[in-house]
Amino acid sequence: MLLGIMMLFDAGLIAIGNILFLSGITAIIGPRSTLLFFMRREKIRGTICFLGGILLVFFKWPFVGIAVEIFGFLNLFGDFFPVIFGFLKRMPIIGTILSHPAISRVLPRESRTRV
Numbered sequence: 392m393l394l395g396i397m398m399l400f401d402a403g404l405i406a407i408g409n410i411l412f413l414s415g416i417t418a419i420i421g422p423r424s425t426l427l428f429f430m431r432r433e434k435i436r437g438t439i440c441f442l443g444g445i446l447l448v449f450f451k452w453p454f455v456g457i458a459v460e461i462f463g464f465l466n467l468f469g470d471f472f473p474v475i476f477g478f479l480k481r482m483p484i485i486g487t488i489l490s491h492p493a494i495s496r497v498l499p500r501e502s503r504t505r506v
Contacts, residue, residue, distance in 0.1 A: 400453040409445045429467070437466025473499040
């Protein structure tokens with residue numbers, strides 16, 4: 392996906408990235424858990440936007456599709472960001488960088504833990 396964006400929104404590369412992303416999630420947590428995650432009632436808006444963005448990319452509207460996908464991705468996976476930042480703050484070099492006061496101000500509040 393990143394290569395597709397770097398190549399000025401090449402629809403083919405972005406579509407391959409989308410397929411690999413969805414198949415990777417399915418391979419990691421399983422098909423049933425993937426369906427249950429995407430079909431939860433509180434995540435339905437994110438699912439519609441994310442899958443709608445993928446369809447827009449498939450129909451050769453990569454710029455609009457990526458924008459809609461990002462909105463859907465943030466709605467779907469936004470709950471995981473504090474957990475990810477909390478984990479990264481416990482790593483040796485990255486934790487020091489993330490603990491800097493200028494960077495710490497923009498991190499999600501749940502990840503602002505002392506080591």
